[in-house]
Amino acid sequence: MTRAAGQVSGRPDARAPYADQRREFILSTLRTSGRADAADIALELGVTNETVRKDLVALEQLGLLRRVHGGAIPVGRITYEPPIAARTARVEEKERIARAALRHLPSNGSVLIDGGSTTAKLAEILPRDRALRIYTNTLSIAMALMDAPLLTVYTLGGRVRPVTSAEVDDWAARALAEINVDVAFLGTTAVSLDRGLTTNDASEAAVKRLMHASARRSILLADHSKFGKVSNCKHAELKDMDLVITDEGLNAGMLTLLRSKGLEVELV
Numbered sequence: 001m002t003r004a005a006g007q008v009s010g011r012p013d014a015r016a017p018y019a020d021q022r023r024e025f026i027l028s029t030l031r032t033s034g035r036a037d038a039a040d041i042a043l044e045l046g047v048t049n050e051t052v053r054k055d056l057v058a059l060e061q062l063g064l065l066r067r068v069h070g071g072a073i074p075v076g077r078i079t080y081e082p083p084i085a086a087r088t089a090r091v092e093e094k095e096r097i098a099r100a101a102l103r104h105l106p107s108n109g110s111v112l113i114d115g116g117s118t119t120a121k122l123a124e125i126l127p128r129d130r131a132l133r134i135y136t137n138t139l140s141i142a143m144a145l146m147d148a149p150l151l152t153v154y155t156l157g158g159r160v161r162p163v164t165s166a167e168v169d170d171w172a173a174r175a176l177a178e179i180n181v182d183v184a185f186l187g188t189t190a191v192s193l194d195r196g197l198t199t200n201d202a203s204e205a206a207v208k209r210l211m212h213a214s215a216r217r218s219i220l221l222a223d224h225s226k227f228g229k230v231s232n233c234k235h236a237e238l239k240d241m242d243l244v245i246t247d248e249g250l251n252a253g254m255l256t257l258l259r260s261k262g263l264e265v266e267l268v
Contacts, residue, residue: 017045023055030065030074037071062163093223093247098122100245100268101185101221108132109182112211113141115166115204116187118221120144126151135181137167137207161201168203176210184215186241188222190229193257196238198231205233217242224249238263 017025022045029036042052056072059065065072098121105111108131113119115138123141126134128148136142137156145153158172186208189199197220199205212218212235220241227250238261245266258265 016047019055019058022047022051023059026052026055026059026072027064030072035071035073036065039070041071090223090225090247090249093249094118094121096247096268097221097223097245098125100266101219102127104183104217104219104243105130106132106182110135110179112136112179112181112184112215113138114184114186114208114211115141115164116221118223119185119187122185122221133181135175135179137172137211139165139167156207158207159203161204164201164204166204166207168201168207172207173210176207176214179214181215183217183219184211186211186218186220186236188220188226188235189231191220191222191227191238191244192230193228193238193254193261195230196234197236197241198234200231200233202233205235208235212236212240220244223247224251227251227254 022041025045026036026041029041036056038049038052038056042049045052056065056067060067060072065074094117097118101122102125105127110133112135113123114136120138120141123136123144126145126148128150131150132152134142134145134151134153135156136153137158139155139160142153142155145151154175156167156172156175158167158175159169160167186197188197188208191197197208199208218236218241220243222244224247227246238258241263243264243266244258245268248267250265250267255265255267
């Protein structure tokens with residue numbers, strides 16, 4: 001089996017990779033080889049055969065591969081989208097971005113919080129001492145705010161995507177068509193100067209477009225790793241954002257280009 005570039009070494013003394021790293025390795029193997037042999041993957045990553053079996057089961061449940069005897073084969077296009085709870089990279093940067101976003105909360109009024117690991121951080125630290133109406137399409141975010149008596153929390157309704165806990169499709173769209181919020185804190189998978197903001201799933205992209213349209217002010221929360229990349233489905237132009245909050249890891253050249261397009265960027 002050919003080792004995918006940049007992946008974790010399978011030497012016995014190597015640090016064991018996290019689940020999302022292992023699963024990306026499996027999918028990378030499928031892309032390059034057309035098949036993933038479970039025993040080879042276990043040896044390469046320095047984990048047990050049972051660990052690999054569980055990874056294959058999880059990826060099959062997401063519709064990303066089909067298990068066969070001894071391993072797996074691809075099913076259609078392979079695009080790994082780790083669950084929100086598994087997105088543990090750049091935690092400090094995401095916390096700084098979330099704290100910076102607090103400065104843009106209205107003293108009262110309405111706020112829309114999109115799904116995502118950085119927006120989830122915002123929900124965790126949202127002040128509980130002011131009366132705000134909070135709209136979200138993400139069940140985990142709504143649950144995180146349920147203990148605050150001054151906050152009135154609304155979910156949009158709709159089909160729930162298991163990977164992200166986001167509500168999508170017609171019910172969510174109808175709810176967004178009927179509300180107007182003071183500020184929307186939005187997430188994204190990728191940010192490109194040419195292609196704008198993109199995400200993995202078409203149904204989530206459709207909801208994100210309507211979120212932006214329902215808000216008087218749209219603020220993008222995205223760590224530096226999102227920039228210079230493109231995902232499957234476009235949901236906004238850069239010019240649609242009133243403000244971008246990101247961390248100081250953003251490439252200086254990218255920052256200059258963003259600002260040259262008239263975009264307000266806040267580094268934290």
